[in-house]
Amino acid sequence: MTIYSLYIYDRHCTCVYYHDWQRTKQARPATEGGILPAVSQSVSPHKHDSVTPYNPRNTLSSLSGVVIAVNEDHPNPQSNSRGPTPNPPSQSQQQPQSGLPFDEEAKLVYGVVISLRNMIRKLSGKDEQFVNYYTSTYKLHLYETMSGYKFVMLSDPNVDSLRFVLRQMYSGPFLEYVVRNPLVPMDSKQRGIDNEYFRTSVDRMVRGLSVFL
Template sequence: MTIYSLYIYDRHCTCVYYHDWHRSRRPKPAVEGGILPAVSQAVSPSPHLANSNASSVYSGFGSPRNTLSSNTGVVVAVNDMLSQAPATPLLQPPPSPITTPMTSTGLAFDEEAKLVYGVILSLRNMVKKLSGRDEQFVNYRTSAYKLHVYETVSGYKFVMLSDPAAESLRFVMRQMYVGPFLEYVVRNPLVQMDSREHGIDNEYFRASIDRLVRGLSVFP
Protein backbone atom coordinates (compact mmCIF):
# COMPACT_ATOMS: atom_id res chain seq x y z
CA MET A 1 0.00 0.00 0.00
CA THR A 2 1.15 3.53 -0.62
CA ILE A 3 0.09 7.16 -0.90
CA TYR A 4 0.22 8.98 -4.21
CA SER A 5 -0.60 12.65 -3.70
CA LEU A 6 -2.28 15.37 -1.64
CA TYR A 7 -4.36 18.33 -2.80
CA ILE A 8 -5.72 21.12 -0.60
CA TYR A 9 -8.54 23.32 -1.90
CA ASP A 10 -9.77 26.54 -0.32
CA ARG A 11 -13.36 27.76 0.02
CA HIS A 12 -13.19 29.23 -3.48
CA CYS A 13 -12.61 25.78 -5.02
CA THR A 14 -8.99 26.73 -5.79
CA CYS A 15 -6.07 24.37 -5.28
CA VAL A 16 -3.73 26.09 -2.81
CA TYR A 17 -1.36 23.21 -2.10
CA TYR A 18 -0.06 20.10 -3.89
CA HIS A 19 2.35 17.39 -2.79
CA ASP A 20 3.14 14.00 -4.30
CA TRP A 21 5.15 10.97 -3.32
CA HIS A 22 4.70 7.87 -5.47
CA ARG A 23 3.42 9.18 -8.78
CA SER A 24 5.34 7.44 -11.53
CA ARG A 25 4.11 10.00 -14.09
CA ARG A 26 3.41 13.54 -13.04
CA PRO A 27 1.22 16.16 -14.68
CA LYS A 28 2.53 18.78 -17.05
CA PRO A 29 3.21 22.23 -15.61
CA ALA A 30 0.15 24.41 -15.31
CA VAL A 31 -0.37 27.10 -17.91
CA GLU A 32 0.56 30.64 -16.95
CA GLY A 33 -2.16 31.95 -14.65
CA GLY A 34 -3.73 28.51 -14.31
CA ILE A 35 -2.77 28.05 -10.67
CA LEU A 36 -1.85 30.31 -7.79
CA PRO A 37 1.83 30.99 -7.11
CA ALA A 38 3.52 28.76 -4.49
CA VAL A 39 1.11 25.81 -4.82
CA SER A 40 4.06 23.56 -5.70
CA GLN A 41 7.25 23.99 -7.70
CA ALA A 42 6.44 20.56 -9.18
CA VAL A 43 3.67 22.06 -11.29
CA SER A 44 4.55 25.75 -11.32
CA PRO A 45 4.73 27.46 -14.73
CA SER A 46 7.37 29.88 -13.39
CA PRO A 47 10.31 30.26 -15.82
CA HIS A 48 12.90 30.03 -13.04
CA LEU A 49 11.93 26.41 -12.42
CA ALA A 50 13.94 25.15 -15.37
CA ASN A 51 17.09 26.91 -14.12
CA SER A 52 16.94 25.60 -10.57
CA ASN A 53 19.44 22.97 -9.54
CA ALA A 54 18.53 19.39 -8.68
CA SER A 55 18.45 20.04 -4.96
CA SER A 56 16.03 22.95 -5.20
CA VAL A 57 13.92 21.01 -7.70
CA TYR A 58 13.48 18.07 -5.39
CA SER A 59 12.91 20.15 -2.30
CA GLY A 60 10.33 22.27 -4.08
CA PHE A 61 11.93 25.57 -3.09
CA GLY A 62 14.48 27.80 -4.74
CA SER A 63 14.81 30.25 -1.88
CA PRO A 64 18.25 30.77 -0.27
CA ARG A 65 16.46 30.23 3.04
CA ASN A 66 15.62 26.70 1.98
CA THR A 67 16.30 24.24 4.78
CA LEU A 68 14.83 21.18 3.12
CA SER A 69 17.16 18.49 1.85
CA SER A 70 16.74 16.66 -1.44
CA ASN A 71 15.38 13.56 0.30
CA THR A 72 12.39 15.19 1.97
CA GLY A 73 10.01 13.62 -0.50
CA VAL A 74 8.74 16.80 -2.09
CA VAL A 75 9.30 15.15 -5.44
CA VAL A 76 9.39 17.43 -8.44
CA ALA A 77 9.72 15.90 -11.89
CA VAL A 78 8.23 17.94 -14.69
CA ASN A 79 8.53 16.82 -18.33
CA ASP A 80 12.13 17.47 -19.40
CA MET A 81 13.37 18.34 -15.90
CA LEU A 82 15.04 14.94 -15.56
CA SER A 83 17.05 15.46 -18.73
CA GLN A 84 18.38 18.78 -17.42
CA ALA A 85 19.29 17.57 -13.95
CA PRO A 86 22.45 15.58 -13.23
CA ALA A 87 22.18 11.81 -13.05
CA THR A 88 22.02 10.86 -9.40
CA PRO A 89 20.35 7.94 -7.60
CA LEU A 90 17.57 10.28 -6.47
CA LEU A 91 16.66 11.07 -10.06
CA GLN A 92 16.34 7.48 -11.19
CA PRO A 93 12.80 6.14 -11.77
CA PRO A 94 11.50 3.55 -9.31
CA PRO A 95 12.30 -0.08 -10.25
CA SER A 96 8.64 -1.01 -10.50
CA PRO A 97 6.58 2.15 -11.17
CA ILE A 98 2.99 2.19 -9.99
CA THR A 99 0.32 3.37 -12.36
CA THR A 100 -1.50 6.25 -10.73
CA PRO A 101 -4.79 7.95 -11.55
CA MET A 102 -5.14 10.78 -14.04
CA THR A 103 -1.55 10.64 -15.35
CA SER A 104 -2.05 8.89 -18.69
CA THR A 105 -3.96 11.81 -20.20
CA GLY A 106 -1.00 14.20 -20.15
CA LEU A 107 -3.11 16.97 -18.63
CA ALA A 108 -1.66 20.19 -17.34
CA PHE A 109 -1.86 20.41 -13.57
CA ASP A 110 -4.50 23.13 -13.53
CA GLU A 111 -6.80 20.89 -15.58
CA GLU A 112 -6.05 17.91 -13.35
CA ALA A 113 -6.82 19.90 -10.21
CA LYS A 114 -10.16 21.01 -11.69
CA LEU A 115 -11.05 17.42 -12.55
CA VAL A 116 -10.24 16.20 -9.03
CA TYR A 117 -12.38 18.92 -7.47
CA GLY A 118 -15.17 18.28 -9.96
CA VAL A 119 -15.30 14.62 -8.99
CA ILE A 120 -15.48 15.52 -5.30
CA LEU A 121 -18.22 18.11 -5.82
CA SER A 122 -20.32 15.79 -7.98
CA LEU A 123 -20.09 12.81 -5.65
CA ARG A 124 -20.73 14.94 -2.57
CA ASN A 125 -23.87 16.37 -4.11
CA MET A 126 -25.02 12.92 -5.18
CA VAL A 127 -24.54 11.52 -1.68
CA LYS A 128 -26.54 14.38 -0.14
CA LYS A 129 -29.40 13.94 -2.60
CA LEU A 130 -29.58 10.16 -2.26
CA SER A 131 -28.86 9.76 1.45
CA GLY A 132 -29.81 13.05 3.07
CA ARG A 133 -27.81 15.82 4.67
CA ASP A 134 -26.63 13.64 7.54
CA GLU A 135 -24.51 11.52 5.22
CA GLN A 136 -21.03 12.60 4.16
CA PHE A 137 -18.90 11.70 1.18
CA VAL A 138 -15.56 10.53 2.60
CA ASN A 139 -13.94 8.32 -0.05
CA TYR A 140 -14.40 6.19 -3.11
CA ARG A 141 -12.36 3.36 -4.61
CA THR A 142 -11.51 2.27 -8.14
CA SER A 143 -9.30 -0.57 -9.34
CA ALA A 144 -6.35 1.84 -9.63
CA TYR A 145 -6.64 4.20 -6.65
CA LYS A 146 -8.70 5.36 -3.68
CA LEU A 147 -9.68 8.99 -3.15
CA HIS A 148 -10.10 10.31 0.41
CA VAL A 149 -11.74 13.62 1.37
CA TYR A 150 -11.71 15.63 4.59
CA GLU A 151 -13.54 18.98 4.71
CA THR A 152 -12.98 21.50 7.48
CA VAL A 153 -15.63 23.76 8.98
CA SER A 154 -13.95 26.72 7.27
CA GLY A 155 -14.42 25.17 3.83
CA TYR A 156 -10.94 23.81 3.15
CA LYS A 157 -10.85 20.38 1.53
CA PHE A 158 -7.98 17.94 1.97
CA VAL A 159 -7.90 15.30 -0.78
CA MET A 160 -5.54 12.32 -0.83
CA LEU A 161 -5.06 9.66 -3.50
CA SER A 162 -3.77 6.31 -2.28
CA ASP A 163 -3.48 2.67 -3.15
CA PRO A 164 -6.99 1.15 -3.51
CA ALA A 165 -6.28 -1.26 -0.65
CA ALA A 166 -5.54 1.52 1.85
CA GLU A 167 -7.84 2.09 4.82
CA SER A 168 -9.58 5.42 5.34
CA LEU A 169 -7.13 8.32 5.62
CA ARG A 170 -9.55 10.84 7.10
CA PHE A 171 -7.74 10.67 10.43
CA VAL A 172 -4.46 11.50 8.65
CA MET A 173 -5.95 14.52 6.92
CA ARG A 174 -7.50 15.65 10.20
CA GLN A 175 -4.02 15.41 11.75
CA MET A 176 -2.71 17.60 8.93
CA TYR A 177 -5.41 20.16 9.66
CA VAL A 178 -5.20 20.32 13.45
CA GLY A 179 -1.41 20.05 13.37
CA PRO A 180 0.71 21.64 10.60
CA PHE A 181 -2.14 23.54 8.93
CA LEU A 182 -3.26 25.36 12.06
CA GLU A 183 0.30 25.84 13.29
CA TYR A 184 2.06 27.05 10.13
CA VAL A 185 -0.78 28.45 8.02
CA VAL A 186 -3.75 29.64 10.11
CA ARG A 187 -1.68 31.00 13.00
CA ASN A 188 1.07 32.40 10.78
CA PRO A 189 0.58 36.18 10.40
CA LEU A 190 2.65 36.15 7.20
CA VAL A 191 0.23 33.83 5.42
CA GLN A 192 -2.71 35.65 3.87
CA MET A 193 -5.70 33.38 4.30
CA ASP A 194 -8.49 33.66 1.74
CA SER A 195 -6.46 36.06 -0.38
CA ARG A 196 -7.00 34.33 -3.75
CA GLU A 197 -3.46 35.42 -4.60
CA HIS A 198 -1.08 32.79 -3.25
CA GLY A 199 -0.93 29.13 -2.44
CA ILE A 200 0.35 27.87 0.91
CA ASP A 201 3.90 29.20 0.63
CA ASN A 202 5.42 27.79 3.80
CA GLU A 203 8.36 25.41 3.80
CA TYR A 204 7.75 24.34 7.41
CA PHE A 205 4.23 23.28 6.52
CA ARG A 206 5.49 21.31 3.52
CA ALA A 207 8.21 19.61 5.56
CA SER A 208 5.74 18.75 8.35
CA ILE A 209 3.28 17.23 5.88
CA ASP A 210 6.08 15.17 4.36
CA ARG A 211 7.24 13.84 7.74
CA LEU A 212 3.69 13.00 8.77
CA VAL A 213 2.96 11.03 5.59
CA ARG A 214 6.30 9.23 5.54
CA GLY A 215 5.72 8.12 9.11
CA LEU A 216 2.47 6.32 8.28
CA SER A 217 2.33 2.55 8.24
CA VAL A 218 0.76 2.62 4.76
CA PHE A 219 3.76 4.54 3.38
CA PRO A 220 6.33 1.95 2.16
Protein backbone atom coordinates in the same frame (compact mmCIF):
# COMPACT_ATOMS: atom_id res chain seq x y z
CA MET B 1 0.36 0.01 -0.58
CA THR B 2 1.41 3.59 -0.90
CA ILE B 3 0.26 7.21 -1.00
CA TYR B 4 0.32 9.13 -4.25
CA SER B 5 -0.56 12.80 -3.78
CA LEU B 6 -2.33 15.45 -1.70
CA TYR B 7 -4.47 18.40 -2.82
CA ILE B 8 -5.82 21.18 -0.59
CA TYR B 9 -8.67 23.38 -1.83
CA ASP B 10 -10.04 26.47 -0.13
CA ARG B 11 -13.56 27.91 0.00
CA HIS B 12 -13.00 29.60 -3.38
CA CYS B 13 -12.67 26.16 -5.06
CA THR B 14 -8.99 26.93 -5.69
CA CYS B 15 -6.12 24.49 -5.23
CA VAL B 16 -3.79 26.21 -2.75
CA TYR B 17 -1.43 23.31 -2.01
CA TYR B 18 -0.15 20.22 -3.79
CA HIS B 19 2.30 17.52 -2.78
CA ASP B 20 3.11 14.22 -4.48
CA TRP B 21 5.18 11.26 -3.37
CA GLN B 22 4.96 8.14 -5.54
CA ARG B 23 2.87 8.94 -8.58
CA THR B 24 3.23 6.59 -11.52
CA LYS B 25 2.91 9.56 -13.90
CA GLN B 26 4.26 12.95 -12.92
CA ALA B 27 1.82 15.82 -13.27
CA ARG B 28 2.51 18.12 -16.20
CA PRO B 29 3.34 21.74 -15.35
CA ALA B 30 0.32 24.02 -15.26
CA THR B 31 -0.32 26.55 -17.98
CA GLU B 32 0.74 30.15 -17.37
CA GLY B 33 -1.81 31.70 -15.03
CA GLY B 34 -3.53 28.37 -14.44
CA ILE B 35 -2.53 28.03 -10.77
CA LEU B 36 -1.52 30.39 -8.01
CA PRO B 37 2.12 30.97 -7.09
CA ALA B 38 3.56 28.74 -4.35
CA VAL B 39 1.09 25.86 -4.78
CA SER B 40 3.94 23.51 -5.67
CA GLN B 41 7.22 24.12 -7.45
CA SER B 42 6.96 20.78 -9.25
CA VAL B 43 3.82 21.82 -11.18
CA SER B 44 4.39 25.55 -11.54
CA PRO B 45 4.74 26.87 -15.10
CA HIS B 46 8.32 26.76 -16.35
CA LYS B 47 10.05 30.11 -16.21
CA HIS B 48 12.44 30.64 -19.11
CA ASP B 49 14.39 33.20 -17.14
CA SER B 50 14.87 30.90 -14.17
CA VAL B 51 18.52 30.40 -13.24
CA THR B 52 18.20 27.25 -11.13
CA PRO B 53 16.17 24.40 -12.68
CA TYR B 54 13.76 22.44 -10.55
CA ASN B 55 15.18 19.28 -9.03
CA PRO B 56 12.40 16.63 -8.67
CA ARG B 57 14.38 14.85 -5.95
CA ASN B 58 14.20 17.90 -3.71
CA THR B 59 10.59 17.57 -2.54
CA LEU B 60 11.19 20.06 0.29
CA SER B 61 12.70 22.86 -1.79
CA SER B 62 11.78 26.22 -0.33
CA LEU B 63 10.16 29.11 -2.14
CA SER B 64 11.16 31.51 0.61
CA GLY B 65 14.84 31.69 -0.34
CA VAL B 66 16.11 29.20 2.27
CA VAL B 67 18.33 26.55 0.69
CA ILE B 68 17.92 23.20 2.39
CA ALA B 69 19.25 20.85 -0.30
CA VAL B 70 22.83 20.09 -1.28
CA ASN B 71 23.80 21.04 -4.81
CA GLU B 72 24.83 17.82 -6.51
CA ASP B 73 25.98 19.50 -9.70
CA HIS B 74 29.49 20.23 -8.42
CA PRO B 75 32.14 18.19 -10.27
CA ASN B 76 33.75 15.29 -8.47
CA PRO B 77 37.46 15.99 -7.80
CA GLN B 78 38.32 12.34 -8.55
CA SER B 79 36.57 12.36 -11.94
CA ASN B 80 38.22 13.23 -15.23
CA SER B 81 37.89 17.01 -15.48
CA ARG B 82 38.95 17.05 -19.13
CA GLY B 83 35.89 15.27 -20.48
CA PRO B 84 32.58 17.08 -20.92
CA THR B 85 30.08 16.77 -18.09
CA PRO B 86 26.90 15.04 -19.29
CA ASN B 87 23.70 16.97 -18.81
CA PRO B 88 21.35 15.52 -16.17
CA PRO B 89 18.22 13.91 -17.59
CA SER B 90 15.23 16.19 -17.75
CA GLN B 91 12.14 15.62 -15.63
CA SER B 92 10.21 14.30 -18.62
CA GLN B 93 12.95 11.70 -19.24
CA GLN B 94 13.07 10.60 -15.61
CA GLN B 95 9.35 9.91 -15.25
CA PRO B 96 6.43 9.77 -17.68
CA GLN B 97 4.00 12.66 -17.43
CA SER B 98 0.23 12.63 -17.36
CA GLY B 99 -1.72 13.88 -20.35
CA LEU B 100 -3.29 16.89 -18.60
CA PRO B 101 -1.58 20.00 -17.23
CA PHE B 102 -1.85 20.30 -13.48
CA ASP B 103 -4.43 23.08 -13.47
CA GLU B 104 -6.83 20.91 -15.47
CA GLU B 105 -6.07 17.91 -13.27
CA ALA B 106 -6.81 19.89 -10.10
CA LYS B 107 -10.14 21.06 -11.52
CA LEU B 108 -11.12 17.48 -12.38
CA VAL B 109 -10.27 16.23 -8.89
CA TYR B 110 -12.30 19.01 -7.31
CA GLY B 111 -15.20 18.42 -9.69
CA VAL B 112 -15.32 14.71 -8.81
CA VAL B 113 -15.33 15.50 -5.08
CA ILE B 114 -18.13 18.06 -5.34
CA SER B 115 -20.24 15.91 -7.66
CA LEU B 116 -20.05 12.82 -5.44
CA ARG B 117 -20.62 14.85 -2.28
CA ASN B 118 -23.75 16.48 -3.71
CA MET B 119 -25.05 13.16 -5.03
CA ILE B 120 -24.63 11.49 -1.63
CA ARG B 121 -26.39 14.34 0.15
CA LYS B 122 -29.33 14.23 -2.26
CA LEU B 123 -29.70 10.44 -2.07
CA SER B 124 -28.97 9.86 1.61
CA GLY B 125 -29.72 13.16 3.29
CA LYS B 126 -27.68 16.07 4.61
CA ASP B 127 -26.33 14.09 7.57
CA GLU B 128 -24.53 11.62 5.30
CA GLN B 129 -20.89 12.46 4.57
CA PHE B 130 -18.71 11.57 1.62
CA VAL B 131 -15.34 10.40 2.95
CA ASN B 132 -13.76 8.24 0.22
CA TYR B 133 -14.24 6.18 -2.91
CA TYR B 134 -11.97 3.80 -4.79
CA THR B 135 -11.36 2.44 -8.25
CA SER B 136 -9.16 -0.37 -9.51
CA THR B 137 -6.09 1.89 -9.50
CA TYR B 138 -6.50 4.43 -6.69
CA LYS B 139 -8.54 5.49 -3.65
CA LEU B 140 -9.61 9.07 -2.92
CA HIS B 141 -9.87 10.27 0.69
CA LEU B 142 -11.65 13.50 1.68
CA TYR B 143 -11.70 15.62 4.81
CA GLU B 144 -13.62 18.91 4.74
CA THR B 145 -13.28 21.54 7.45
CA MET B 146 -15.96 23.85 8.80
CA SER B 147 -14.21 26.79 7.11
CA GLY B 148 -14.55 25.18 3.68
CA TYR B 149 -11.04 23.76 3.19
CA LYS B 150 -10.97 20.37 1.51
CA PHE B 151 -8.07 17.96 2.03
CA VAL B 152 -7.99 15.37 -0.75
CA MET B 153 -5.50 12.49 -0.77
CA LEU B 154 -5.00 9.79 -3.41
CA SER B 155 -3.59 6.44 -2.37
CA ASP B 156 -3.43 2.78 -3.32
CA PRO B 157 -6.95 1.28 -3.48
CA ASN B 158 -6.11 -1.25 -0.74
CA VAL B 159 -5.32 1.43 1.85
CA ASP B 160 -7.82 1.87 4.69
CA SER B 161 -9.50 5.20 5.22
CA LEU B 162 -6.99 8.04 5.70
CA ARG B 163 -9.56 10.60 6.82
CA PHE B 164 -8.09 10.61 10.33
CA VAL B 165 -4.67 11.45 8.84
CA LEU B 166 -6.15 14.41 6.95
CA ARG B 167 -7.90 15.54 10.14
CA GLN B 168 -4.60 15.39 12.04
CA MET B 169 -2.93 17.27 9.21
CA TYR B 170 -5.49 20.04 9.56
CA SER B 171 -5.55 20.21 13.36
CA GLY B 172 -1.76 20.02 13.57
CA PRO B 173 0.54 21.53 10.90
CA PHE B 174 -2.20 23.45 9.04
CA LEU B 175 -3.48 25.33 12.08
CA GLU B 176 0.01 25.80 13.48
CA TYR B 177 1.92 26.98 10.40
CA VAL B 178 -0.80 28.36 8.13
CA VAL B 179 -3.86 29.62 10.03
CA ARG B 180 -1.96 31.01 13.02
CA ASN B 181 0.88 32.39 10.93
CA PRO B 182 0.32 36.09 10.17
CA LEU B 183 2.85 35.92 7.32
CA VAL B 184 0.81 33.36 5.35
CA PRO B 185 -2.00 34.98 3.32
CA MET B 186 -5.28 33.09 3.64
CA ASP B 187 -6.80 34.61 0.50
CA SER B 188 -6.21 32.22 -2.40
CA LYS B 189 -6.84 35.00 -4.91
CA GLN B 190 -3.22 36.03 -4.40
CA ARG B 191 -1.04 33.08 -3.43
CA GLY B 192 -0.99 29.44 -2.39
CA ILE B 193 0.28 28.07 0.91
CA ASP B 194 3.87 29.28 0.85
CA ASN B 195 5.18 27.85 4.11
CA GLU B 196 8.17 25.54 4.26
CA TYR B 197 7.42 24.35 7.80
CA PHE B 198 3.99 23.16 6.73
CA ARG B 199 5.35 21.36 3.67
CA THR B 200 8.08 19.70 5.74
CA SER B 201 5.63 18.63 8.44
CA VAL B 202 3.21 17.16 5.88
CA ASP B 203 6.01 15.24 4.19
CA ARG B 204 7.29 13.88 7.51
CA MET B 205 3.78 12.90 8.63
CA VAL B 206 2.98 11.01 5.42
CA ARG B 207 6.33 9.25 5.22
CA GLY B 208 5.90 8.11 8.81
CA LEU B 209 2.64 6.26 8.08
CA SER B 210 2.74 2.45 8.03
CA VAL B 211 0.99 2.41 4.62
CA PHE B 212 3.69 4.54 3.02
CA LEU B 213 6.08 2.26 1.16
